[in-house]
Structures are given as structure tokens and as C-alpha cells.
Amino acid sequence: xxxxxxxxxxxxxxxxxxxxxxxxxxxxxxxxxxxxxxxxxxxxxxxxxxxxxxxxxxxxxxxxxxxxxxxxxxxxxxxxxxxxxxxxxxxxxxxxxxxxxxxxxxxxxxxxxxxxxxxxxxxxxxxxxxxxxxxxxxxxxxxxxxxxxxxxxxxxxxxxxxxxxxxxxxxxxxxxxxxxxxxxxxxxxxxxxxxxxxxxxxxxxxxxxxxxxxxxxxxxxxxxxxxxxxxxxxxxxxxxxxxxxxxxxxxxxxxxxxxxxxxxxxxxxxxxxxxxxxxxxxxxxxxxxxxxxxxxxxxxxxxxxxxxxxxxxxxxxxxxxxxxxxxxxxxxxxxxxxxxxxxxxxxxxxxxxxxxxxxxxxxxxxxxxxxxxxxxxxxxxxxxxxxxxxxxxxxxxxxxxxxxxxxxxxxxxxxxxxxxxxxxxxxxxxxxxxxxxxxxxxxxxxxxxxxxxxxxxxxxxxxxxxxxxxxxxxxxxxxxxxxxxxxxxxxxxxxxxxxxxxxxxxxxxxxxxxxxxxxxxxxxxxxxxxxxxxxxxxxxxxxxxxxxxxxxxxxxxxxxxxxxxxxxxxxxxxxxxxxxxxxxxxxxxxxxxxxxxxxxxxxxxxxxxxxxxxxxxxxxxxxxxxxxxxxxxxxxxxxxxxxxxxxxxxxxxxxxxxxxxxxxxxxxxxxxxxxxxxxxxxxxxxxxxxxxxxxxxxxxxxxxxxxxxxxxxxxxxxxxxxxxxxxxx
Numbered sequence: 066x067x068x069x070x071x072x073x074x075x076x077x078x079x080x081x082x083x084x085x086x087x088x089x090x091x092x093x094x095x096x097x098x099x100x101x102x103x104x105x106x107x108x109x110x111x112x113x114x115x116x117x118x119x120x121x122x123x124x125x126x127x128x129x130x131x132x133x134x135x136x137x138x139x140x141x142x143x144x145x146x147x148x149x150x151x152x153x154x155x156x157x158x159x160x161x162x163x164x165x166x167x168x169x170x171x172x173x174x175x176x177x178x179x180x181x182x183x184x185x186x187x188x189x190x191x192x193x194x195x196x197x198x199x200x201x202x203x204x205x206x207x208x209x210x211x212x213x214x215x216x217x218x219x220x221x222x223x224x225x226x227x228x229x230x231x232x233x234x235x236x237x238x239x240x241x242x243x244x245x246x247x248x249x250x251x252x253x254x255x256x257x258x259x260x261x262x263x264x265x266x267x268x269x270x271x272x273x274x275x276x277x278x279x280x281x282x283x284x285x286x287x288x289x290x291x292x293x294x295x296x297x298x299x300x301x302x303x304x305x306x307x308x309x310x311x312x313x314x315x316x317x318x319x320x321x322x323x324x325x326x327x328x329x330x331x332x333x334x335x336x337x338x339x340x341x342x343x344x345x346x347x348x349x350x351x352x353x354x355x356x357x358x359x360x361x362x363x364x365x366x367x368x369x370x371x372x373x374x375x376x377x378x379x380x381x382x383x384x385x386x387x388x389x390x391x392x393x394x395x396x397x398x399x400x401x402x403x404x405x406x407x408x409x410x411x412x413x414x415x416x417x418x419x420x421x422x423x424x425x426x427x428x429x430x431x432x433x434x435x436x437x438x439x440x441x442x443x444x445x446x447x448x449x450x451x452x453x454x455x456x457x458x459x460x461x462x463x464x465x466x467x468x469x470x471x472x473x474x475x476x477x478x479x480x481x482x483x484x485x486x487x488x489x490x491x492x493x494x495x496x497x498x499x500x501x502x503x504x505x506x507x508x509x510x511x512x513x514x515x516x517x518x519x520x521x522x523x524x525x526x527x528x529x530x531x532x533x534x535x536x537x538x539x540x541x542x543x544x545x546x547x548x549x550x551x552x553x554x555x556x557x558x559x560x561x562x563x564x565x566x567x568x569x570x571x572x573x574x575x576x577x578x579x580x581x582x583x584x585x586x587x588x589x590x591x592x593x594x595x596x597x598x599x600x601x602x603x604x605x606x607x608x609x610x611x612x613x614x615x616x617x618x619x620x621x622x623x624x625x626x627x628x629x630x631x632x633x634x635x636x637x638x639x640x641x642x643x644x645x646x647x648x649x650x651x652x653x654x655x656x657x658x659x660x661x662x663x664x665x666x667x668x669x670x671x672x673x674x675x676x677x678x679x680x681x682x683x684x685x686x687x688x689x690x691x692x693x694x695x696x697x698x699x700x701x702x703x704x705x706x707x708x709x710x711x712x713x714x715x716x717x718x719x720x721x722x723x724x725x726x727x728x729x730x731x732x733x734x735x736x737x738x739x740x741x742x743x744x745x746x747x748x749x750x751x752x753x754x755x756x757x758x759x760x761x762x763x764x765x766x767x768x769x770x771x772x773x774x775x776x777x778x779x780x781x782x783x784x785x786x787x788x789x790x791x792x793x794x
Contacts, residue, residue: 398482471543
């Protein structure tokens with residue numbers, strides 16, 4: 066799948082022209098005809114560029130019907146040319162229309178297949194019938210992923226041919242116009258998530274999912290892991306999940322799509338106290354937010370409090386919430402919320418005394434925090450959320466947030482709490498909104514002490530489609546990006562190369578690392594960088610400049626999907642990586658991977674973030690290992706010293722001296738190796754570097770050397786014993 070983290074990827078396929086790349090990725094089910102005729106468009110561009118067309122005078126507003134047509138640089142009349150730019154535009158329009166018509170035709174065919182399958186699932190009572198329906202649904206899912214790959218590869222083909230047109234024919238640029246036009250067409254803009262919902266329903270019926278007993282959702286505990294998902298991988302991830310969990314549609318959803326708009330307004334004060342507590346992961350740190358669902362103005366608002374607790378202490382972070390109407394939010398800010406009246410109303414509805422006490426305690430604690438800390442609206446996150454969950458069963462729940470953006474809620478009068486979110490009709494400045502380039506996946510498990518993690522979850526996590534970002538927070542990211550002047554530190558993922566453009570777009574250059582290459586600096590100006598501005602940003606203490614560049618768990622290693630390690634559940638049609646631009650050359654030196662940090666590159670980029678989880682016991686384990694190695698070295702030196710001391714009193718002790726002297730450097734090597742590996746592992750723990758933390762060679766070398774010395778001593782002693790008995794005889 067496509068990595069935007071790399072400008073060039075080492076692969077023979079990627080070094081081909083895009084025409085050959087396109088041809089090699091034709092779907093056999095479609096054939097070459099539905100695809101963009103990249104070669105023909107490319108030929109027209111090259112012919113036109115060779116004719117050196119002159120540029121029309123854009124300032125001229127008068128024409129004459131008797132003046133001959135304009136000539137090109139060679140003196141030939143443009144109107145008499147066999148190839149004109151008008152021909153290119155007509156051909157391009159025809160290709161775009163062809164791709165759009167084919168896409169819509171395939172979508173309609175998929176809907177018809179789903180309709181037939183939905184009819185079959187109702188009558189499938191035997192296992193054989195259900196297996197047949199499951200195979201039909203699997204085939205529909207594969208067809209859908211194949212169609213998405215078709216759309217992506219054609220969309221990129223149009224991008225590349227338009228870029229080539231503007232490069233070879235700079236007098237008449239057209240890329241911006243056509244890209245904007247394609248984004249308004251159904252084959253690019255269309256949302257076909259209804260297919261996902263219908264497939265999810267079929268799989269749910271085949272599994273026999275049943276609603277479990279309704280549980281109180283006001284307070285729930287979960288272990289959560291968060292991941293970034295590339296946009297082109299979203300459908301693959303959805304398809305992998307819906308095979309095991311149904312799409313959970315909220316009551317406000319129309320049921321026509323698999324996602325709904327979710328808004329969350331986070332509160333904080335002028336000192337950014339809540340932000341700093343969540344960033345530092347202080348025990349008991351809280352986050353307060355007002356959340357509502359749907360595209361309309363909020364009617365019901367969920368007041369939620371998230372409390373952080375360290376997992377290694379045996380406690381689990383909790384999320385608690387209660388519901389208020391939108392008109393009652395002002396009362397929370399003015400401390401006039403009618404707790405007693407609400408309690409009486411809840412009691413009349415049959416709530417238990419324990420539930421009432423818990424609700425009142427939560428409300429009073431949140432009101433107290435809002436007023437004692439003087440909290441005001443600070444940051445809003447907005448996304449389209451897709452939830453996968455068996456209703457009222459939170460054993461395994463997965464949510465996928467797409468179209469994620471963060472909006473600053475500072476800079477307007479809240480009028481004493483009457484206004485607590487921005488007016489959606491007013492435009493935003495570029496420094497007031499940042500759009501996150503990835504989807505965010507959360508896997509939430511609520512398992513018993515002995516319950517294993519479901520295998521399909523493990524397969525999904527190791528599929529290569531997800532990149533774990535430990536403790537990622539939309540609130541923290543948005544605040545760091547949009548309010549850099551007010552925060553004292555920023556999260557570790559802020560320097561990730563894949564989100565760099567989004568941060569520059571919202572004016573957050575100052576927290577990005579410096580770009581040393583003049584070409585890259587001209588393209589993407591940036592400030593001194595977060596690690597320089599905020600040295601306490603690093604997970605534990607500070608690090609020198611070189612280490613800070615590789616901090617936060619980024620790795621430069623890349624393993625392509627073609628290795629065959631993708632789990633079977635994701636063995637659907639693969640979305641190939643795009644070919645390198647026709648005029649772009651890959652790095653000259655062949656390596657295991659190819660990135661701009663190699664010779665000839667312009668800037669340093671990293672592979673996806675994959676953060677190693679750290680617990681305090683890891684530091685102690687590193688210290689224990691150091692002491693064990695040190696103990697072995699001291700033991701060997703003690704033995705060697707003893708041999709030297711006692712051998713000096715014996716005759717013919719030259720061999721004993723040599724044996725002891727050979728043990729001393731080995732013991733010294735043990736001590737040096739112990740110190741070296743301790744410092745290396747300590748550095749990896751501080752920077753949370755992923756990968757192997759063991760040393761597969763050091764112990765083998767030291768152990769092998771010691772074994773050789775012991776074997777040599779054994780054979781020498783055997784020789785001396787044999788010689789002694791020979792002389793006696």
C-alpha cells in the first residue's frame with residue numbers, strides 16, 4: 066500500500082514509467098479498456114511540447130477577423146497543426162467521463178448483487194446455505210476493494226498526466242482546474258459507504274449477533290489502543306472489521322451511511338492546565354469535553370470526563386458522562402445547573418439510589434472543576450465516526466474517525482457560557498483549523514482477566530495497515546498545532562513527516578524541526594523544531610540533536626506487503642503503490658529501502674510512527690541485566706587472580722599464568738560489554754525506539770571466546786596428564 070512517508074521506494078516496479086505501471090496493474094476482471102489511456106494522453110503532450118506553442122497575450126482584449134492566426138515559435142500557424150491543446154482537453158474529458166461511467170456502473174452492479182444476497186440470507190437456514198451466502202458476500206467485498214483500487218489508480222493517473230501537461234506546456238496550465246473538477250464528480254466525491262453497512266448487516270445475520278442485556282453506559286472502563294490509518298487503506302480496514310463486528314449505527318443516524326458527524330468541544334484554562342496534565346500523563350489528569358452527534362445544531366450534549374490512570378499500577382483509565390440539553394450548557398458555566406430537580410426527575414423514572422448518587426457526584430465534581438479551574442472552550446475536534454460494536458456489548462468495540470479536523474475555540478466572546486462553540490456560518494482563518502491527514506482507529510477491549518484478545522484483532526493489528534501511536538490524543542494534537550504560543554510542550558508525534566504538511570498549512574511551522582537542505586527549506590519552511598523548543602518533550606529527559614531526530618519511535622525500516630506476511634483476513638485485492646513520476650529518479654544507491662535521507666535526497670523523512678510501550682519495570686530489568694553481566698565479569702577476574710596467586714608457588718606454572726592472563730581480558734570484555742549494552746538499551750528505552758533491543762552477537766562472541774579458552778585449557782591438561790603417565794611407564 067502507498068506510503069506517503071517516502072518520496073521514492075526501492076522496487077523495480079516503482080522505477081518504471083507510470084504507463085507500464087498502469088498496464089501491469091490492470092484488473093483481469095476489467096481488462097484495459099476502462100482504464101485511463103495514459104499513453105495516448107502522454108503522446109499528445111509530447112507532440113504539443115515539441116511544437117513550442119506560443120503563449121496568447123492575456124492582456125489583449127481586442128481581436129480582428131481579418132488578422133491571420135497566431136504562429137508558434139517556428140513560424141507555423143497554430144490552427145493548421147495536426148495536434149492542438151483543444152484535442153488534449155477533449156481527449157482528457159472523454160477519459161474522465163469513461164472512468165466515471167464505469168465506476169458508477171460497477172457500483173450499481175454491486176448494489177444489485179447485495180440486494181440478491183440480502184434475499185438469500187433470509188432463507189439460509191442450513192450451514193451449507195449460510196456458507197454459500199458468506200462466499201457471495203466475500204466476493205462482493207473483494208469486488209468493492211478492486212473497484213476502489215481502480216478508482217485510485219486512475220485518479221493518480223490523471224494527476225500525473227496533468228502535472229506533466231503543466232510541466233511541458235507551462236503557457237496553459239490546467240491541473241488545478243481539472244483536479245477541482247474531478248473532486249466534484251461522483252466517481253471521486255461519491256460516498257458509497259452504504260455498501261459497507263449492507264455487507265455488515267449480512268455478516269451480522271450470518272454470525273447470529275444478538276443484542277445483549279442493556280447495560281448502564283454512563284461509566285465504563287476500557288483498555289484502548291490507537292492507530293493511524295492511511296486514507297487509501299480505510300476501506301480495507303472497514304472490510305476486515307465488519308467481518309467480525311457489525312456497524313453500530315447511532316439512533317440519530319439515517320442508516321444510509323456507516324458514519325456520522327461527531328463534534329467535541331474540549332475545555333481548558335489560560336494556563337492550559339488540563340492539556341499539560343494529559344500530555345504528561347499525570348496520574349488523575351482529566352479532560353473535559355462537550356460532545357454531540359449529527360450535522361445540525363446540538364440538541365443533546367454529552368458532558369464527558371476522561372481520567373487518566375497508569376495501567377501498570379493496576380488501575381484503568383475511565384470515561385464518565387452525563388447528558389444535558391444544549392440550552393443547559395450555559396448553566397454549567399454559571400454554576401446554576403439544577404441538580405436537585407434533575408435528580409428528582411431521574412428518581413421518578415426509576416433510577417436506583419446508587420445510580421443517582423453516582424450521577425450527582427459526577428455532576429458536582431465536573432461543576433467544581435469548571436469553576437475552580439476557570440475552564441472555557443479551547444479546542445473542538447470534528448470527524449466522521451464509524452463504530453463497530455454489537456449493541457450494548459462493549460467486549461470489543463472499534464471506532465474509526467475519518468475527515469478529522471481540529472478547530473480552535475479561542476478568540477471569541479463566550480458571553481458567560483451562552484456561546485460555547487464557534488458559529489458554523491462564519492469562515493475560519495487558516496490558523497484556526499488543522500486537518501489531520503490520516504484516519505484514527507481506536508480498538509477498545511473490555512476483557513476479563515483470563516479472556517484472550519480475539520485472534521482477528523491481533524491479525525488486524527499486525528496486518529501492516531495500522532500504525533500504532535501510543536496515547537494519541539486529538540485534543541492534544543489540535544491544541545499543540547493551533548495554540549503553539551500557549552503550550553509549554555508538544556507531543557512526540559508532532560515531528561512525524563506524514564503530518565508535516567498539515568501543520569505547515571495551519572501556520573504551526575515553529576514547532577517543526579529545521580530543514581537543512583536549501584531546496585527543502587524553500588519548499589517547506591519550518592521553525593527550530595519541537596525537540597529544540599521543548600527539550601522536555603522527549604519521553605524521558607533530553608537527548609542530543611542526532612538522537613532527537615530519531616526519537617519518538619520512528620523507524621526508517623520498510624517492509625513491503627509483497628513479502629506475503631499479510632494475514633489471510635486482509636487477502637483482498639491489493640492497492641499497489643504508485644509508480645515514481647516519469648521525470649523523478651530514485652536514489653542512486655540501492656539499499657533495503659530508499660528515502661530522501663540517502664545521498665542525493667533533499668530532506669529527512671521517516672517511516673510510520675510505531676511507539677514502544679514503556680513501563681517502569683523495563684528500567685529495572687535493564688539494570689538487573691547489567692548487574693548480571695558485571696557479576697560474570699567479576700567472577701572471571703576473581704578466578705584469574707586466584708590462579709595467578711596460587712600458580713606462582715608451583716613449579717612449571719607457565720601454562721597456568723598464560724591461562725589466567727587469557728581469562729583477565731575476557732572478564733574485562735564482559736564488564737565493557739555490560740556497560741555498553743546497558744547504555745544502548747537505556748537510550749532505546751528513553752526514545753521508545755521500536756525493534757529488537759537484544760544483542761544477538763555480543764553474548765555469542767564473549768561466550769565463544771570463553772569456551773575456546775576453557776577447551777584449550779582442557780586439552781592442555783589432558784596432554785599433560787597423558788605425558789605424565791607416559792613418562793611414569
